[in-house]
Structure formats: structure tokens, C-alpha cells
Amino acid sequence: MNKIPNRAIMCEVLKEAAAKDRNVVVLCSDSRGSGSMTSFADTYPQQFVEVGIAEQNLVSIAAGLASCGKKSFAVSPASFISTRSYEQCKVDCAYSNTNVKLVGISGGVSYGALGMTHHSAQDIAAMSAIPGMRVYLPSDRHQTRKLFEALLQDTQTAYIRLGRNPVEDVYEENNVPFEMNKATVLSEGTDVLLVACGEMVRPIQEAAKLLNSQGISTGALDMYCVKPLDKEGLLKAAKGKRLIVTVEEHAPFGGLGSMVAQVISANDPKKVINLALPDSPVITGTSKEVFEYYGLTGSGIVKTVLEIWKG
């Protein structure tokens, strides 16, 4: 059982970068604890900016720093940075073309019973609709490291959603296939394709194994790059399949499922089913309980696929 959350890996990577490059700057909105950034703030106080509970200010200040050559990482709960600061993300980061990486921590339903104010089930849709904004949801700690190492090398803005809790590894430490903006094929298959991002990747990996053991040849694709969506990788993986199932920790509209359906319907029409959170405040519970309730687990995905397959 992995005990290290993805956000802790982000901190590690940013500390390594900050040691070599004084232009790496982290900003928090009273969120250094929840962002696992306390150690960064303590180690590199000159490269850390605390803005208090003011997410709009957080994003604009990050953009101002970036316009003067800083590599800004603004780290704040996903629910707030993505929608409360939405206009600052649109205007000061994307439109003004500043090198601000917007990191939404405790994404999706990570905060569990804290309710809808703290859930970010709209962030993929909102951020993806901004021209020039990239959207990434890494699946495990190893991919998180690769992604942040890659993001440190580019100069464009991006939104990255990370969950709060440790997630089971999808990849092995020394075997992490990663190419920027290219989906990772987890398994091949001929009947069904499962596509997911973020914390839903591990469940589709498990579901693919179970379905294969039951005689349904199932492929699984880690689409951590929701925008730009890897269309080529998706179409290649979808070729010859009879059913595609997308799984995401997001509202049922405007997220990964919508984008996958758009590409499939235009290029290789076939049935696409989207498994997501409901179009309502989610039921109270831990994120694990919420996932189980809505069937967003390995066994839940298997159950849905079997129903459709047999139906």
C-alpha cells in the first residue's frame, strides 16, 4: 500500500528544481499544509510567497512574477483555484501568456464529507474551455514526478489536478513510460477500451485485468493529458473496439468523457459510455465511499461494462 500522496512528490520535485534555479517560485493561499508545501516554504523562504486566503490574488501575483521571469507554481485547493480564480486563470495566465502552473490540490472529491464547496467536479470542463490552457491529471506518484519534471522545462501555463490521498501505484518506480501530451497504454485488448485520468486510472487498470480474466479482451489508456487530448493515441487504442468506457472524477459534462466522445464520434463512431460523478452534490462520505457508491472502482467499472456488454 503506497503511503505517499502525489502532492508530496510535487513538493520533492519542486524542491529539487528550486535548489538549482532561483526562478522557481511557489505561491500558496494559506494552503501550504494541504499542498504539502510546508517543507518547500521552510527550505526556500525566498522562493515562496504566501498570499493568504485570496485565490484571485494568488493567481494574479503568480502571473506578475512569471512576467518577470519567474517559474510560478500557484498551489491551492482545486475547487478554489479553478473556479474562484477562473478569470485570473483565463486573463492573467492564458491570455497574457505567462508561465504559471496552476496546481489544484485535493481535487475531485478528495475532501469527502466537507461537501460541494470543497469538491472540484467542474475544473476539467472550466479549465479546458480556456484557449491556451493545458489540463493534466497524473495518475500516480511516479507519473506525477515525470509530469512536474516536464512542466519545469516549458514556459506555458497549465492546470494540474492532484488528489489529497495517497493512491495505489499504477507504474513501477523504475518503469514509468511517459511522453508529454501522449496517453500511456496500460494494456492492450480487442473488445473494450477503458480510458481514464487522475485517480480513476488505477481502477481502470484493475477493471481491465478482471474483464480480461472473464474473457472480454479489454485495453486501458491513461489519458493524464486531458488537454491537449492525445487524439492519435486515443484513436489508435480505440481501433477495432466495440465499446469505449471513460471514467473520471468529475461532473458528467465537459470532462474527459465529453472530449473522448467528441473525437470518437467524429473519427471512428462507436458506443462511448461515460462514468463520472452525478450532476448533483455527491453523497456524503470519504472519497473511497463516494467512489464505491457511484461505481467508480475496479469492480464497479467491471459491473457496468458487463451489463452493457451482455445487454
Added chain:
Amino acid sequence: MNPLAVKAYDLRQDVLDIIVSGGGGHIGGDMSSMEIMLTLYSRMNVSPEKQNDPNRDRFVLSKGHCVETLYAVLCDKGFLNIEEVKAKFSKFGSEYIGHPHNTLPGIEMNSGSLGHGLSVCVGMALAGRMDQKNYRVYTLMGDGELAEGSVWEGTMAAGHYKLDNLCAVIDRNHLQISGSTEDVMAHHDLHARFAAFDWHVIDVQDGNDVDQLNAAFDEAENTKGMPTVIIANTVKGKGSVLMENKASWHHHLPNAEEYAAISKELKERKEALLRE
């Protein structure tokens, strides 16, 4: 007579031409903020040759709708060409849109949605401090803009971080599109409001007076340990009695008759200044 005071009337004519050519613009605020931007650009360490100089001063026009005045001033400073701006402003496919865009020379950040500029400038000022650079950072906000909550987030942060390399200017013309700022959303004692956030506050009695503005910018530069805000009391639509102090001219497009009358008055006022 300060030559900038005279030039302000030439550039007002440019603004009028830009707006009429483009079929619209925020003429009232353009005219009130002319001396502020002109004076600032006469002092700032910026030039077309230094566009990427890390030591250049920074300016963000937070009240981005007054871009026509910024265009006129940037043309005067050699960043842009006035004939090109007049010909292309707001035209289909043009790069000269109705708000600042940083693909154009001399413009640092895009603006237009109000309440962003000050916070962006806080970031620029923090970067200057981190890099031990001596550049100064300026933003110009409208008084109507101060109703945006994000302005006060930025105000709080600048005071907290004691950013004495940051200077904000308020174009205090007392009018916004719906009428008096005090009727729409009252500011009451703006001086006290900024002072309460640990800012040094300078009230400029006539914000259309270049000498008074220069004195205020001098004082801001010499103020250490806190950011400075200059509350420049200006006249909306300054330059012609047709426009002055009229909220209806916030975004009014002059017709041919009005254009001729304004042009005539701008010329007369300029000549009167030259006779002083």
C-alpha cells in the same frame, strides 16, 4: 509651461481620431487619464530599445478600457506608429483591439477585466525584490474599478509585503458609466481606506496637472517601507466642455459636429497654454 501639458492636448486629438476611426472607445476616461499616463511615461525607464530589459520599469493599465490613451502615449514614445493605430484600431483582424494586449510592443500584460492590474503588479514588485533589481512598478486604476474585491486583495498584499517599489494611481474622476461613483458604490474617504491597508497616500488636487503629478511621483519614489497610492483628482472627459464631467461620455462616440467642436476646443486650449 511644462511641454508635457501642451503635448497632452496633441495626444487628446490623437485619441479622438483613434476612437472616431475605430467607431468607439472609452473617451471619458481616456481624457481624464491623459496627463497621468503621459507624465508616467516621461519618467519611467522604458523605451522601444529596452522592451526586454529585465531592469525596465513596468506599467500595467488596470483600467484597460482606456487603451486609446495608452496607444497615443506609446506612439509618442516610439513603441507604436500613430497612423497605423488610427488606421487599424478595432478593425477586423486588427492587433489594435479595444483593450491592452501584450503581443504589442510596450504592453506588459493584457487587461480589460477590471481589478487584475494591482495584483499582477504585486507579483512584478515581488519579483523585483527577489532579484534585487531597482525597477519600479506602476498601475493605473479607475475609481469605479475600486468596487472590485480583488483590488483590495492586492492592496492588502502590497501593504503586507511593504512593496515600496510599487505605485498605484487612481484616476479619480468621480464618474462611472452609470453615474457618480458615490451614488453607484461610495468610496467615501479613499485616502483613509488605503492608509488603513498600510499604504502611503498622496492626494493630487489636480490630477490633470503635470507638475502636481510629477511632484507626487517624486514623493512616491522617495517613500520607503510601504507602497504608495496617488489619488489623482481628474476631470472625466477633460479637454472640452462637451464631454467634461458627463458620465454619458464614458463610451460616447462623437458625431461629426461633436468631433469638430472638440477638436477646435483642444486646439484653443493648447494655444492658451502656449501663451502662458
